[in-house]
Amino acid sequence: MIDKEQIEAVILAGGMGRRMGGVDKGLQTFKNAPLALHALLRLQQQLDYICINANRNLGAYEGFGLPVVCDRLTDYQGPLAGIHAAMSESSAPFILSVPCDVPFFPLNLAEKLYAPFEDDPQLELTIASSQGKSQPVFMMAKSHLLMSIEDFLKRGERKIDKWYANHRHALVEFDDPAAFHNVNTLQELAELEKQS
Numbered sequence: 547m548i549d550k551e552q553i554e555a556v557i558l559a560g561g562m563g564r565r566m567g568g569v570d571k572g573l574q575t576f577k578n579a580p581l582a583l584h585a586l587l588r589l590q591q592q593l594d595y596i597c598i599n600a601n602r603n604l605g606a607y608e609g610f611g612l613p614v615v616c617d618r619l620t621d622y623q624g625p626l627a628g629i630h631a632a633m634s635e636s637s638a639p640f641i642l643s644v645p646c647d648v649p650f651f652p653l654n655l656a657e658k659l660y661a662p663f664e665d666d667p668q669l670e671l672t673i674a675s676s677q678g679k680s681q682p683v684f685m686m687a688k689s690h691l692l693m694s695i696e697d698f699l700k701r702g703e704r705k706i707d708k709w710y711a712n713h714r715h716a717l718v719e720f721d722d723p724a725a726f727h728n729v730n731t732l733q734e735l736a737e738l739e740k741q742s
Contacts, residue, residue: 548592548656548657548660548661549660550593550594550595551594551638552638552639552640552660553593553595553638553639553640553641553642553656553660553686554593554595554596554597554632554636554638554640554641554642555589555592555593555595555596555597555641555642555643555644555656556596556597556598556599556615556628556629556631556632556641556642556643556644557572557582557585557586557589557596557597557598557599557612557644557645557646558599558625558628558629558643558644558645558646558683559571559572559573559582559598559599559600559607559628559646560599560600560601560616560617560622560627560628560631561622561624561625562622569732570600570602570603570606571646571647571729572585572598572600572607572646572647573603573606573607574729574732574735576649576729576735576738576739577649577739577742580606581646581647581649581729581735582598582607582610582646583610584649585644585645585646585648585649585651586598586610586612588649588650588651588653588655589644589656591653592653592654592655592656592657593642593656595636595638596612597612597613597614597615597632597635597636598610598612598613598614598615598646599614599615599616599617599628599629599631599632600614600615600616601616601617601622604616613635615628615631615632615634615635616631617630617631618630618631618634619696619699619700623699623704624704624706625643625645625683625706626695626698626699626704626706626709627699628643629641629643629685629687629695630692630695630696630699633687633689633691633692633695634692636689638689639688639689640660640663640686640687640688640689641686641687641689642655642656642659642685642686643683643684643685643686643687644683644684645683645684645728647728647729647730648684648725648726648727648728648729649729649738650724650725650727650742651684651725651726652674652720652722652725655674655684655720656686658674658718658720659672659673659674659684659685659686659718660672660686661718662716662718663686666714666716668714669714669715669716670687670688670690670691670713670714670715671685671686671687671688671691671710671713671714671715671716672685672686672687672715672716672717672718673685673710673715673716673717673718674717674718674720674726675717675718675719675720676719676720676721676722676723676725676726677723679723680707680717681726682706682707682710683706684726685706685710691713694709694712694713695709
């Protein structure tokens with residue numbers, strides 16, 4: 547059984563939305579609600595403690611009723627910077643991260659990513675995978691990795707898979723690759739709206 551008291555989730559909405567023309571991706575409308583709200587509604591079925599990482603339009607995100615954490619490092623350094631921000635603010639032993647642009651991620655995400663820690667106390671993080679492809683932004687990590695992330699980012703590195711390769715990790719397989727379909731452009735968002 548998952549211990550909800552041990553985990554805080556962060557919705558990563560702090561990016562620049564470059565491939566969407568610079569718009570705030572988490573606030574783009576999908577099925578009459580912001581993308582980030584879809585992530586919140588899915589997480590609320592799994593965990594009790596949730597925050598959102600954002601770096602602009604903070605009032606809009608505060609309107610979700612969540613704590614909002616901003617990157618502590620400058621220059622929009624990507625998802626790891628958002629995870630770093632959440633770890634910096636949280637007292638939970640584990641942080642679960644999800645991106646704001648995947649509206650159908652699995653409803654058993656937290657449960658499955660937490661399970662391997664029960665079997666291997668030395669494990670430091672788990673990462674979702676589907677059909678052999680890792681989904682590293684869907685990660686559950688022990689909060690003691692905060693300084694490791696900070697040191698990595700301060701060296702000018704950003705790639706999540708390069709960072710986690712240095713830590714004891716496990717890939718957790720999910721059956722449905724479509725559940726991890728993310729939206730990168732406004733056209734993709736419109737197409738997903740039509741399909742679903």
